[in-house]
Amino acid sequence: MKKPAKTDFDIHPVLNRRYSPRTFEDRMIEEDKLDRIFEAARWAPSSLNDQPWHILVGVKGLNDVYDKIFSSLLEFNQIWARLAPVLVVMVADKISRKTNKTNHVYLYDTGQAAAHLSMQAMAEDVFVHQMGGFDKDKLISTFSIPERFEPVTAIAMGYAGKLENLPEKFQEMEKAERTRKSQKEFVFRDGWGK
Numbered sequence: 001m002k003k004p005a006k007t008d009f010d011i012h013p014v015l016n017r018r019y020s021p022r023t024f025e026d027r028m029i030e031e032d033k034l035d036r037i038f039e040a041a042r043w044a045p046s047s048l049n050d051q052p053w054h055i056l057v058g059v060k061g062l063n064d065v066y067d068k069i070f071s072s073l074l075e076f077n078q079i080w081a082r083l084a085p086v087l088v089v090m091v092a093d094k095i096s097r098k099t100n101k102t103n104h105v106y107l108y109d110t111g112q113a114a115a116h117l118s119m120q121a122m123a124e125d126v127f128v129h130q131m132g133g134f135d136k137d138k139l140i141s142t143f144s145i146p147e148r149f150e151p152v153t154a155i156a157m158g159y160a161g162k163l164e165n166l167p168e169k170f171q172e173m174e175k176a177e178r179t180r181k182s183q184k185e186f187v188f189r190d191g192w193g194k
């Protein structure tokens with residue numbers, strides 16, 4: 001399924017093609033693609049080059065990591081994310097490696113790494129769907145993640161699949177039009193709010 005952005009101005013084709021699908025093909029992502037996708041996250045910029053992100057990777061059928069990530073997802077997300085061959089979690093270090101103090105931009109930096117990951121994925125024809133809907137505490141205890149780290153987002157990854165793989169309610173969501181605010185609502189070229 002294709003759901004290109006209906007943009008007011010031309011944007012890069014990778015950005016234009018990206019959307020967050022809820023249906024995935026039953027097909028594993030090739031290892032070399034995964035390497036490049038995580039490499040893109042590696043080369044994201046960060047404050048003080050602190051690189052606070054860590055990525056827990058669960059590959060379906062490989063070991064128990066996938067199942068552990070899956071079991072931390074909220075039920076709404078489990079219904080569709082079960083189709084994804086790879087589930088990852090972006091985990092951020094709250095403490096700066098450089099200053100040993102609280103890193104006030106750990107979420108920003110980790111989000112930026114996730115954005116890099118998703119753009120490289122799209123360039124590889126792999127779609128990602130990020131999820132805030134997971135049980136953080138469950139994930140922390142399941143993986144014994146130390147206190148200084150915080151799971152930020154779970155991400156389902158794979159090749160976009162068929163609508164029929166989804167329950168009807170989710171098919172409707174999948175077909176829904178993608179919308180955005182207009183630029184004038186958030187781009188202020190003439191002072192705040194203008």
Ligand SMILES: Cc1cc2nc3c(=O)[nH]c(=O)nc-3n(C[C@H](O)[C@H](O)[C@H](O)COP(=O)(O)O)c2cc1C
Pocket residue numbers: 018019020021077129130131132133134153178
């Ligand atoms: C941080 C973050 C958390 C999200 N959490 C969820 C989620 O828990 N479940 C879900 O179905 N979609 C989730 N989404 C997907 C958004 O709903 C989606 O990106 C948004 O509606 C725009 O659609 P698009 O990505 O197809 O352009 C999340 C996206 C982000 C970036």
